[in-house]
Amino acid sequence: xxxxxxxxxxxxxxxxxxxxxxxxxxxxxxxxxxxxxxxxxxxxxxxxxxxxxxxxxxxxxxxxxxxxxxxxxxxxxxxxxxxxxxxxxxxxxxxxxxxxxxxxxxxxxxxxxxxxxxxxxxxxxxxxxxxxxxxxxxxxxxxxxxxxxxxxxxxxxxxxxxxxxxxxxxxxxxxxxxxxxxxxxxxxxxxxxxxxxxxxxxxxxxxxxxxxxxxxxxxxxxxxxxxxxxxxxxxxxxxxxxxxxxxxxxxxxxxxxxxxxxxxxxxxxxxxxxxxxxxxxxxxxxxxxxxxxxxxxxxxxxxxxxxxxxxxxxxxxxxxxxxxxxxxxxxxxxxxxxxxxxxxxxxxxxxxxxxxxxxxxxxxxxxxxxxxxxxxxxxxxxxxxxxxxxxxxxxxxxxxxxxxxxxxxxxxxxxxxxxxxxxxxxxxxxxxxxxxxxxxxxxxxxxxxxxxxxxxxxxxxxxxxxxxxxxxxxxxxxxxxxxxxxxxxxxxxxxxxxxxxxxxxxxxxxxxxxxxxxxxxxxxxxxxxxxxxxxxxxxxxxxxxxxxxxxxxxxxxxxxxxxx
DNA sequence: GCCGTTTTCGGCCCGACTGTTTTCAGTCG
Numbered sequence: 001x002x003x004x005x006x007x008x009x010x011x012x013x014x015x016x017x018x019x020x021x022x023x024x025x026x027x028x029x030x031x032x033x034x035x036x037x038x039x040x041x042x043x044x045x046x047x048x049x050x051x052x053x054x055x056x057x058x059x060x061x062x063x064x065x066x067x068x069x070x071x072x073x074x075x076x077x078x079x080x081x082x083x084x085x086x087x088x089x090x091x092x093x094x095x096x097x098x099x100x101x102x103x104x105x106x107x108x109x110x111x112x113x114x115x116x117x118x119x120x121x122x123x124x125x126x127x128x129x130x131x132x133x134x135x136x137x138x139x140x141x142x143x144x145x146x147x148x149x150x151x152x153x154x155x156x157x158x159x160x161x162x163x164x165x166x167x168x169x170x171x172x173x174x175x176x177x178x179x180x181x182x183x184x185x186x187x188x189x190x191x192x193x194x195x196x197x198x199x200x201x202x203x204x205x206x207x208x209x210x211x212x213x214x215x216x217x218x219x220x221x222x223x224x225x226x227x228x229x230x231x232x233x234x235x236x237x238x239x240x241x242x243x244x245x246x247x248x249x250x251x252x253x254x255x256x257x258x259x260x261x262x263x264x265x266x267x268x269x270x271x272x273x274x275x276x277x278x279x280x281x282x283x284x285x286x287x288x289x290x291x292x293x294x295x296x297x298x299x300x301x302x303x304x305x306x307x308x309x310x311x312x313x314x315x316x317x318x319x320x321x322x323x324x325x326x327x328x329x330x331x332x333x334x335x336x337x338x339x340x341x342x343x344x345x346x347x348x349x350x351x352x353x354x355x356x357x358x359x360x361x362x363x364x365x366x367x368x369x370x371x372x373x374x375x376x377x378x379x380x381x382x383x384x385x386x387x388x389x390x391x392x393x394x395x396x397x398x399x400x401x402x403x404x405x406x407x408x409x410x411x412x413x414x415x416x417x418x419x420x421x422x423x424x425x426x427x428x429x430x431x432x433x434x435x436x437x438x439x440x441x442x443x444x445x446x447x448x449x450x451x452x453x454x455x456x457x458x459x460x461x462x463x464x465x466x467x468x469x470x471x472x473x474x475x476x477x478x479x480x481x482x483x484x485x486x487x488x489x490x491x492x493x494x495x496x497x498x499x500x501x502x503x504x505x506x507x508x509x510x511x512x513x514x515x516x517x518x519x520x521x522x523x524x525x526x527x528x529x530x531x532x533x534x535x536x537x538x539x540x541x542x543x544x545x546x547x548x549x550x551x552x553x554x555x556x557x558x559x560x561x562x563x564x
Numbered sequence: 565g566c567c568g569t570t571t572t573c574g575g576c577c578c579g580a581c582t583g584t585t586t587t588c589a590g591t592c593g
Contacts, residue, residue: 027566095592
């Protein structure tokens with residue numbers, strides 16, 4: 001992943017937020033937001049020479065980015081940072097609280113953080129404020145509570161990209177270096193990143209000097225903890241080369257998995273620690289993680305399965321499932337282009353898909369009910385024709401013309417039935433009315449599942465990690481229907497969605513539901529997000545039989561009833 | 565601030581929902 005792009009995009013997003021808070025023109029705010037998105041989704045690494053070719057970047061923003069690439073910031077950003085406390089920007093992360101309210105609260109009441117806001121509401125200081133009635137204040141308190149629960153955690157996309165950045169920066173100074181912890185177990189929310197290295201002590205100084213380090217929390221020869229610009233803690237540990245495998249095992253966890261492993265060692269009269277597996281003074285295994293599992297007389301347990309939920313027992317019996325791997329995927333069934341809210345053209349997305357070696361690839365732009373996307377029947381048909389033309393260039397890649405439908409409050413979807421029947425695949429997703437009562441929401445999903453033209457339910461819970469809670473529905477009932485109607489549940493790999501979440505994947509599998517691990521790409525770099533969806537699938541013990549886009553196209557077509 | 569089968573100004577994805585308003589502002593997708 002191109003890091004300079006991500007950092008520049010973050011700076012532009014921050015600038016857009018601060019610019020909005022300072023009362024800046026809404027259209028200019030949108031220009032910065034648009035540019036940030038385009039920069040993050042730009043397929044090449046950003047340089048002063050190509051920055052002007054990013055769509056949505058004109059002379060003014062190009063100048064800011066160029067300065068950012070050189071100095072790690074730009075003047076206008078520094079100015080606004082000095083004027084508006086970071087806490088005021090944090091205020092806008094409270095759901096239903098936007099820039100207008102945030103700046104009013106700051107300027108009129110001196111409220112400069114979500115905590116200060118909670119305090120002011122509790123103290124009654126905001127009673128009777130114009131525009132903020134009792135219902136609004138209650139909502140704000142609830143939003144602040146949500147924010148607190150997510151505090152200190154980031155989604156896996158942020159953590160992975162930080163970890164890879166650290167490893168890339170330090171790998172020349174280390175014999176071995178890798179990430180462990182919950183990140184290696186592919187959890188969707190990460191509290192801190194654990195990195196292990198076999199390296200001389202001087203690596204610690206190098207680590208502390210990295211540009212993204214904002215604070216050194218603890219610094220010794222064996223372990224250094226820092227806080228980063230993303231608000232994410234990173235621990236770097238130097239471990240002896242001879243106990244690398246034991247250390248990786250120990251620091252990958254989970255705690256419950258390690259307890260089960262140590263119990264097994266004790267039963268054999270041995271001892272397992274982060275330094276190795278020992279029989280008295282004798283080292284049985286230590287340098288390689290795989291040797292530890294082998295010596296303990298069990299199958300190797302892939303990190304995403306290490307949750308202490310029966311995997312140790314299964315591995316001892318030799319009954320661990322052969323979980324699905326990233327390399328098993330032969331297609332992607334949910335992607336966008338710039339015809340709706342994607343960044344790249346159809347031709348560019350398809351070319352990138354072909355590079356990834358897929359057997360099939362579905363283009364699924366939004367349908368007319370998401371009015372903001374301005375989709376029309378005519379546009380859709382023209383896209384289909386363009387796709388058919390492109391198909392001639394890619395004999396090995398089967399291009400599928402699909403759509404991402406909008407599931408309305410009553411469970412109906414957009415486009416008439418005869419139009420739907422002509423698509424190769426239909427994803428259907430909820431994009432609004434997230435607060436329906438549980439019964440209505442359940443009926444809504446069941447209606448969608450029972451629609452014969454709906455093949456896949458996209459990002460089913462619609463959660464956004466740290467920003468939006470999952471919708472409330474009776475998933476047990478929905479999955480029963482989905483299994484009967486052969487409606488596929490999506491594992492949306494976009495890391496802040498990570499949707500379905502693991503526990504619901506397990507529940508759905510229990511009912512016999514099949515899954516599609518899709519990227520939901522809105523830009524070329526997003527195609528690689530499937531690795532996160534595979535992490536979810538592995539954590540739920542899914543095999544290739546559970547995941548439809550590991551199947552040959554003929555089997556997939558037959559399953560969704562589009563084989564005529 | 566960006567962009568141009570509107571060529572250098574005048575638009576900029578549009579609509580709905582919510583709570584509060586008595587006609588609408590703010591927020592969200």
